[in-house]
Amino acid sequence: MxxxxxxxxxxxxxxxNRKELNQLLQKVAAGDKEAFGQLYYRxxxxxxxxxxxxxxSAHTAQDITHDAxxxxxxxxxxxRAQGTPMGWMLAxxxxxxxxxxxxxxxxxDLEEDQWDAIPAEAQAVTAEDRAxxxxxxxxxxxxxxRIVLLHAVAGLKHREIGSLLEIPLATVLSKYHRALKKLRIxxxxxxxx
Amino acid sequence: MNPKELExxxxxxxxxxxxxxxxxILSHCDAQKGTVISMTQNTSKKKKWISIATAACLALxxxxxxSGYYYKINHTVASxxxxxxxxxxxxxVNRKEKVISATPxxxxxxxxxxxxxxxxxxxxxxxxxxxxxxxxxxxxDELANSILITVEDDDAQRGExxxxxxxxxxxxxxxxxxxxAAILSQTFQxxxxxxxxxxxxxxxxxxxxxxxxxxxxxNGTKTFESLVGLTIxxxxxxxxxxxxxxxxxxxxxxxxxxxxxxxxxxxxASQNAYxxxxxxxxxxxxxxxxxxxxxxxxxxxxxxxxxxxxxxxxFHYNGxxxxxEIDARTGEVVKYETESAGTVPASSNTxxxxxxYIGESKAKQxxxxxxxxxxxxxxxxxxxxxxxxxxxxCYEVEFMSGSTRYEYEIALRSAxxxxxxxxxxxxxxxxxxxxxxxxxxxxxxxxQAKAVALKDAGLQESSVTGLRVERxxxxxxxxxxxxxxxxxxxxxxTIDGTxxxxxxxxxxxxGSASSNTxSxxxxxxxxxxxxxxxxxxxxxxxxxxAANVFDMKxxxxxxxxxxxxxxxxxxxxMEYEYKLDSSxxxxxxxxxxx
Numbered sequence: 116m117x118x119x120x121x122x123x124x125x126x127x128x129x130x131x132n133r134k135e136l137n138q139l140l141q142k143v144a145a146g147d148k149e150a151f152g153q154l155y156y157r158x159x160x161x162x163x164x165x166x167x168x169x170x171x172s173a174h175t176a177q178d179i180t181h182d183a184x185x186x187x188x189x190x191x192x193x194x195r196a197q198g199t200p201m202g203w204m205l206a207x208x209x210x211x212x213x214x215x216x217x218x219x220x221x222x223x224d225l226e227e228d229q230w231d232a233i234p235a236e237a238q239a240v241t242a243e244d245r246a247x248x249x250x251x252x253x254x255x256x257x258x259x260x261r262i263v264l265l266h267a268v269a270g271l272k273h274r275e276i277g278s279l280l281e282i283p284l285a286t287v288l289s290k291y292h293r294a295l296k297k298l299r300i301x302x303x304x305x306x307x308x
Numbered sequence: 309m310n311p312k313e314l315e316x317x318x319x320x321x322x323x324x325x326x327x328x329x330x331x332x333i334l335s336h337c338d339a340q341k342g343t344v345i346s347m348t349q350n351t352s353k354k355k356k357w358i359s360i361a362t363a364a365c366l367a368l369x370x371x372x373x374x375s376g377y378y379y380k381i382n383h384t385v386a387s388x389x390x391x392x393x394x395x396x397x398x399x400x401v402n403r404k405e406k407v408i409s410a411t412p413x414x415x416x417x418x419x420x421x422x423x424x425x426x427x428x429x430x431x432x433x434x435x436x437x438x439x440x441x442x443x444x445x446x447x448x449d450e451l452a453n454s455i456l457i458t459v460e461d462d463d464a465q466r467g468e469x470x471x472x473x474x475x476x477x478x479x480x481x482x483x484x485x486x487x488x489a490a491i492l493s494q495t496f497q498x499x500x501x502x503x504x505x506x507x508x509x510x511x512x513x514x515x516x517x518x519x520x521x522x523x524x525x526x527n528g529t530k531t532f533e534s535l536v537g538l539t540i541x542x543x544x545x546x547x548x549x550x551x552x553x554x555x556x557x558x559x560x561x562x563x564x565x566x567x568x569x570x571x572x573x574x575x576x577a578s579q580n581a582y583x584x585x586x587x588x589x590x591x592x593x594x595x596x597x598x599x600x601x602x603x604x605x606x607x608x609x610x611x612x613x614x615x616x617x618x619x620x621x622x623f624h625y626n627g628x629x630x631x632x633e634i635d636a637r638t639g640e641v642v643k644y645e646t647e648s649a650g651t652v653p654a655s656s657n658t659x660x661x662x663x664x665y666i667g668e669s670k671a672k673q674x675x676x677x678x679x680x681x682x683x684x685x686x687x688x689x690x691x692x693x694x695x696x697x698x699x700x701x702c703y704e705v706e707f708m709s710g711s712t713r714y715e716y717e718i719a720l721r722s723a724x725x726x727x728x729x730x731x732x733x734x735x736x737x738x739x740x741x742x743x744x745x746x747x748x749x750x751x752x753x754x755x756q757a758k759a760v761a762l763k764d765a766g767l768q769e770s771s772v773t774g775l776r777v778e779r780x781x782x783x784x785x786x787x788x789x790x791x792x793x794x795x796x797x798x799x800x801x802t803i804d805g806t807x808x809x810x811x812x813x814x815x816x817x818x819g820s821a822s823s824n825t826x827s828x829x830x831x832x833x834x835x836x837x838x839x840x841x842x843x844x845x846x847x848x849x850x851x852x853x854a855a856n857v858f859d860m861k862x863x864x865x866x867x868x869x870x871x872x873x874x875x876x877x878x879x880x881x882m883e884y885e886y887k888l889d890s891s892x893x894x895x896x897x898x899x900x901x902x
Contacts, residue, residue: 159329193507274874
């Protein structure tokens with residue numbers, strides 16, 4: 116399809132961000148490891164967060180994050196700056212996550228989808244982190260969790276989330292608002308605000 | 309905590325749990341650039357693997373012994389051969405049909421290639437070994453028997469020749485192993501877009517091409533993304549189901565497909581993991597209380613919807629079309645629709661069998677009968693169609709008789725009570741206590757909340773814009789937030805979710821400074837433009853006359869708690885998308901050939 120896209124984003128911060136990520140990816144494509152390191156530290160929380168929303172286990176999400184970055188390194192030469200670099204990286208992560216879920220389904224049927232967001236070996240985790248990541252997030256539905264994480268952590272716009280997850284914008288919005296409310300209720304014990 | 313703070317907290321907390329893994333990642337990247345993907349190994353499979361690996365290697369080492377003579381010829385990639393089952397493997401092949409490199413394209417592919425040294429071997433021999441490995445690892449069996457062989461070669465003739473050779477080879481090996489395999493094969497020339505897409509998803513270009521073919525034939529019902537996780541067997545089932553002409557090629561061998569597509573199909577994909585088309589038909593007919601002899605145009609085919617393989621069963625009876633989706637593994641009815649003259653109240657994506665619904669009055673009567681109450685004894689009595697995800701789910705009936713409140717769910721198509729609850733209130737205090745413990749049971753429903761608000765405002769639903777109803781809990785109490793606009797006036801109601809009384813009301817005429825909103829999401833300021841104004845700004849920016857515009861969509865949206873307007877429309881073969889802030893500034897716009 117012939118596409119002509121004129122985008123004028125006055126949302127400068129995200130536009131700048133996109134440009135920088137694009138540049139980093141170009142350098143990564145040329146084998147620049149330092150750029151790869153920068154890319155990693157800038158995006159790993161988002162990649163990890165999305166993986167976690169699919170596989171529900173901190174441990175497996177770490178694995179996926181590892182694999183995703185290996186693939187990003189490998190596939191960077193094939194990346195064409197058509198969409199957003201973040202969207203591309205997240206798409207890779209989502210695909211790896213889904214593939215992992217399929218393998219799990221085939222090999223074990225006992226997978227009782229428990230939300231397990233705190234890795235065993237994490238040191239910097241505070242009681243507050245635990246309350247938020249483990250307890251509050253577990254009150255959300257899977258889809259709500261994913262949307263909240265993509266918006267809060269990956270900084271994706273609702274529209275971008277919609278196109279990444281292939282759901283209508285209206286659904287993204289309503290799930291997002293519902294999720295935030297649920298989180299607040301969880302954190303504030305449902306008490307008066 | 310406001311949404312922004314909450315998100316910030318979430319991000320920080322997550323940061324605390326993400327490991328710094330960069331060194332390990334880098335160590336895996338080093339080895340692999342350009343050649344072999346190193347991935348986390350699958351330990352459980354390794355042991356089983358050893359026996360076959362040794363056997364296969366032995367065979368290969370002998371053949372692979374003679375090393376390359378003409379370096380240049382031997383190391384120039386002439387064709388790329390990929391083999392997909394679920395494991396996915398890509399071979400680059402030189403002009404002499406010798407393997408230059410073998411790359412696993414996914415985790416299962418790594419398992420398959422482990423221990424095989426294919427470089428320098430004849431490609432047919434390599435194919436032989438890989439299929440042996442697939443069999444040994446249980447990736448090809450009577451449950452999933454489909455294999456996709458793809459040759460990517462800029463010399464079409466050479467590619468096709470290779471395709472035939474490889475297909476014959478694979479066929480022979482599988483027949484030898486007593487497997488009724490289904491082989492899909494294709495040849496195409498290198499295609500940048502496809503290669504990129506394949507890399508993005510970590511699949512072979514061959515699988516990407518097969519998925520692309522299915523997507524193209526699906527008339528927009530499928531997306532690349534949704535199919536990418538499927539195995540070749542599942543894709544084969546879909547592919548054959550879609551191209552009806554292929555259905556007749558079942559179990560014939562070596563038959564060439566019509567020229568319309570380059571994919572050649574031999575054998576038929578296994579359906580043994582599924583209940584079978586006949587069983588699916590029985591389930592659907594049974595559900596519709598019809599027999600096969602009564603219906604016409606009975607048709608069953610595979611489809612993939614909402615993450616599962618389904619049988620689509622459709623038939624006609626009595627002037628109506630029935631469409632069923634039956635879960636291919638469990639035989640459960642996933643979806644069904646009946647299309648007839650009857651219409652359903654605005655439901656987003658399904659046109660369910662409204663004609664078959666029992667109707668509100670019958671639903672109400674069913675509930676009253678069940679409760680042993682006559683309608684004249686009730687202080688109020690409400691009935692409505694309950695929707696979930698845009699689909700009618702059941703009738704809800706609520707009424708109050710004396711100090712007892714009843715709530716019923718009645719099935720759509722039969723006068724059956726699905727669920728009921730009743731609650732007797734002795735006084736106001738205990739009613740509050742009751743409600744705390746099971747707050748959902750006394751839900752008036754969003755329709756009712758909307759009606760209360762509109763009635764109070766003295767407006768009809770048809771005359772308001774931006775109508776939004778949200779169910780929420782405040783202080784443990786169920787409430788509905790109802791928002792809408794009429795002209796330039798914004799209405800904001802909070803309706804008690806249990807009693808239907810108005811708890812809070814905020815009417816804000818455009819331009820006035822009064823604002824005492826208690827709603828959390830709304831940070832609307834008094835200078836907000838209206839939706840109509842937003843449309844006008846977008847149209848004038850695009851230089852398009854409103855009279856030439858179609859498919860106009862405009863909505864209010866919140867991003868980071870800020871009010872935004874999104875305006876989309878089409879005109880003159882172009883599609884426009886605008887985003888405006890609350891005071892009418894254009895944040896971003898896109899235009900695209902429609």
